Amino acid sequence: MTFVLWPFVFLIVGIALCAFIMNRSGNDPRERVLFDTAVSDAKRWTDHLGTQLSGLTGKDEASRQALADANERHDAAQNALAYAQAPDEVRAARNAALEGMHYLNAAREIMGMATESPLPKLRGQLEAGRVGEERMIRQDDGPTLLASPMPSVSTPHFYPGGAVAGRPVPAGWYSDPWWKPALVAGTWAAGAAALSSSVYAEAEEDPRKKMESASGSGGGSDDWSSTPSSGNATFDNESRGGWFGGFFDGDGGDGGGDGGGGD
Structure with missing residues (x-):
């Protein structure tokens, strides 16, 4: 009797395993692509901010303070990216980098330097x-x-x-x-x-x-x-919609690159 039941047990386990694999293959690849794209975009802005801040010093109290805030936002973005495991955490990293870019623009404007615009809205x-x-x-x-x-x-x-x-x-x-x-x-x-x-x-x-x-x-x-x-x-x-909760804030998630905001 026991030998008769074994084929049915294997059949049930096989069906369950196939369903599990199909479920993962149907959902995870799309979510993973979205997540990886978001991480890439956040990293692009973070790296771009770091490049633009390199070697830049303020000329007065206001520009020095704005640059200090930009550097703080850059550090925050780097830390957030290092531990990001969820969309909200990636979004926080990208937003910190964009805040840093706005602080950087403010400092550059004070010092009479070219600013990078338009930046995505916060x-x-x-x-x-x-x-x-x-x-x-x-x-x-x-x-x-x-x-x-x-x-x-x-x-x-x-x-x-x-x-x-x-x-x-x-x-x-x-x-x-x-x-x-x-x-x-x-x-x-x-x-x-x-x-x-x-x-x-x-x-x-x-x-x-x-x-x-x-x-x-x-x-x-x-x-x-x-x-x-x-x-x-x-x-x-603010209300947030979609799986990424409005991660790209309507700006299309365009990356910073290293070409803008040059001296």
């Missing part, structure tokens, strides 16, 4: 907008923040604009890099969260920005400039 950069004129943001129980569209002794810290811990930070030059703790921790401290709301309130309440957000055209062309009203704005995390 996540949330269009929605965050940019600083339109010098302004002072006073907090009832916190520090006073200066923001400007141009660097100065009072505003030596650049931010390229984008979403930090789910909150928008407009592009511009600031007196203090108040967004950095959230970049490291992934969350805002209470004071920084309130400051983020105050900084962004004017752009959030701009009717043109609301219209553009509703139509999906983005608000990167709008400056915010006047003193914001009191109260906290409402922030929504």
